[in-house]
Amino acid sequence: MRDIELKMIERAKALLESGEVARVVGWKKGEFYFDPMPAVFETVEELNDFVYNSFCGANLSKYLIKVSKNPGKTAIFLKPCDSFSLNQLFKEHRVIRENIYVIAIECQGKLSVEKMKKLGVSAITEVNENGEEIVVSSLYGETKFSRDEVLLGKCETCKSKVHQVKDEEIILREMQAGKKDRFEDVEKLEAMSEEERFTFWREQLSKCIRCNACRNVCPACSCMKCVFDNPASGIAAKANDDKFEEQLFHIIRAFHVAGRCTDCGECSRVCPQGIPLHLLNRKFIKDIDGLYGEYQAGETAEGKTPLTSYNEEDGEPSDVFKGEEK
Amino acid sequence: MQEVTEKKEFTPNIVAFCCNWCSYAGADLAGSSRLTYPANVKIIRVPCSCRVNPTFVLKAFQQGADGVILCGCHPGDCHYVTGNYYTRRRMALLFSFLNYMGIEKERTRVEWVSAAEGAKFSEVMNDFVKTVTALGENKRLTDLRVKEGK
Numbered sequence: 447m448r449d450i451e452l453k454m455i456e457r458a459k460a461l462l463e464s465g466e467v468a469r470v471v472g473w474k475k476g477e478f479y480f481d482p483m484p485a486v487f488e489t490v491e492e493l494n495d496f497v498y499n500s501f502c503g504a505n506l507s508k509y510l511i512k513v514s515k516n517p518g519k520t521a522i523f524l525k526p527c528d529s530f531s532l533n534q535l536f537k538e539h540r541v542i543r544e545n546i547y548v549i550a551i552e553c554q555g556k557l558s559v560e561k562m563k564k565l566g567v568s569a570i571t572e573v574n575e576n577g578e579e580i581v582v583s584s585l586y587g588e589t590k591f592s593r594d595e596v597l598l599g600k601c602e603t604c605k606s607k608v609h610q611v612k613d614e615e616i617i618l619r620e621m622q623a624g625k626k627d628r629f630e631d632v633e634k635l636e637a638m639s640e641e642e643r644f645t646f647w648r649e650q651l652s653k654c655i656r657c658n659a660c661r662n663v664c665p666a667c668s669c670m671k672c673v674f675d676n677p678a679s680g681i682a683a684k685a686n687d688d689k690f691e692e693q694l695f696h697i698i699r700a701f702h703v704a705g706r707c708t709d710c711g712e713c714s715r716v717c718p719q720g721i722p723l724h725l726l727n728r729k730f731i732k733d734i735d736g737l738y739g740e741y742q743a744g745e746t747a748e749g750k751t752p753l754t755s756y757n758e759e760d761g762e763p764s765d766v767f768k769g770e771e772k
Numbered sequence: 773m774q775e776v777t778e779k780k781e782f783t784p785n786i787v788a789f790c791c792n793w794c795s796y797a798g799a800d801l802a803g804s805s806r807l808t809y810p811a812n813v814k815i816i817r818v819p820c821s822c823r824v825n826p827t828f829v830l831k832a833f834q835q836g837a838d839g840v841i842l843c844g845c846h847p848g849d850c851h852y853v854t855g856n857y858y859t860r861r862r863m864a865l866l867f868s869f870l871n872y873m874g875i876e877k878e879r880t881r882v883e884w885v886s887a888a889e890g891a892k893f894s895e896v897m898n899d900f901v902k903t904v905t906a907l908g909e910n911k912r913l914t915d916l917r918v919k920e921g922k
Binding site: 646 | 826834864865869872874
């Protein structure tokens with residue numbers, strides 16, 4: 447991991463020094479080793495804080511909406527999954543392709559500090575990846591994990607290791623897509639009865655504290671004026687009046703990103719309450735794939751999304767439930 | 773003494789979004805043809821079935837509807853040529869999603885009713901009200917405060 451990081455810093459330095467780009471979007475050191483955060487670097491000196499380690503799970507694409515409006519080109523480091531999101535932003539004209547310089551970087555799947563904590567390792571000071579073996583150093587000594595044990599939830603079902611958009615790449619080792627089928631959990635829910643599903647979601651969603659982290663991190667959720675910031679929408683922007691609101695909030699949010707969600711999994715990663723929000727978005731993806739043909743948002747920067755197009759031969763809304771009658 | 777418990781029959785609140793060009797006229801025809809449909813169907817006229825934002829459907833449920841039905845022109849006959857094709861996709865996904873969240877699938881429906889189909893309109897509404905009545909009150913997707921006073 448360290449070798450890639452050095453190469454990235456070197457490249458960022460060169461780009462900034464030559465004046466080819468005005469800024470670089472990457473990750474900088476957080477308070478601890480395990481909490482690097484997205485950052486914009488405008489000078490070579492600032493790059494001293496640049497990091498790229500096993501905890502750089504954050505999707506940087508969304509930051510470009512704001513940052514790339516400033517004069518000059520913006521360079522960005524993108525993992526394969528993030529490149530889908532950026533493509534989708536190009537498609538929606540939220541970011542202009544000409545203003546962006548994309549550096550594709552290697553990603554072997556990012557790690558979850560939460561999972562490590564659950565397995566009893568805290569105060570992490572360094573992580574070394576040797577293929578499938580993860581060596582975690584902490585203040586209390588060294589622990590070894592297998593990669594599958596501590597992989598971020600969203601990386602378990604990694605959909606692709608192919609960058610959808612790039613100008614150059616820093617990839618030293620071969621990358622492997624996820625081992626788990628991403629619709630497995632959706633199917634499990636579908637197999638339940640209505641009652642069970644309702645109980646499941648009520649249980650999950652009632653944990654929601656409406657911190658809006660899922661909305662704020664989502665690259666698809668980038669309307670200039672969000673419906674939830676409208677006091678007349680009936681769904682308060684912050685705390686809930688009643689339990690039904692979490693349900694409505696999440697239904698509306700999922701619908702708003704339907705057909706545009708690239709399944710980057712950031713919503714579930716940032717949720718402080720651990721709600722499996724990606725399962726909502728994946729249901730839409732699964733339905734769209736099944737009803738209107740396979741579609742992966744962010745695969746191209748051209749064309750229409752499933753909900754902004756139609757086919758005269760489309761099935762009726764009632765057809766959705768056919769075949770599952772008991 | 774015999775205890776008399778009065779059992780009030782449940783009458784559902786139904787919201788019907790009807791497009792101005794076909795279904796609303798269809799409802800009109802049902803009326804002028806003296807065909808009946810239950811009085812608890814509240815019709816909301818919209819310019820096109822495509823005008824129905826998914827939030828409208830949710831809002832209706834939130835405010836105490838027990839069932840929501842969308843009526844529009846038959847696909848291919850839309851006054852705005854393509855509106856109902858979008859409705860069809862949108863509502864298919866929304867209804868499937870609501871069901872995924874545990875909302876009974878019988879509470880939501882889309883029907884195509886033309887201006888000449890007064891009989892179909894009345895038939896559809898009667899059938900929908902019957903289905904929702906059998907299901908009972910909507911408790912899963914509603915603001916319970918709305919119903920407390922009832």
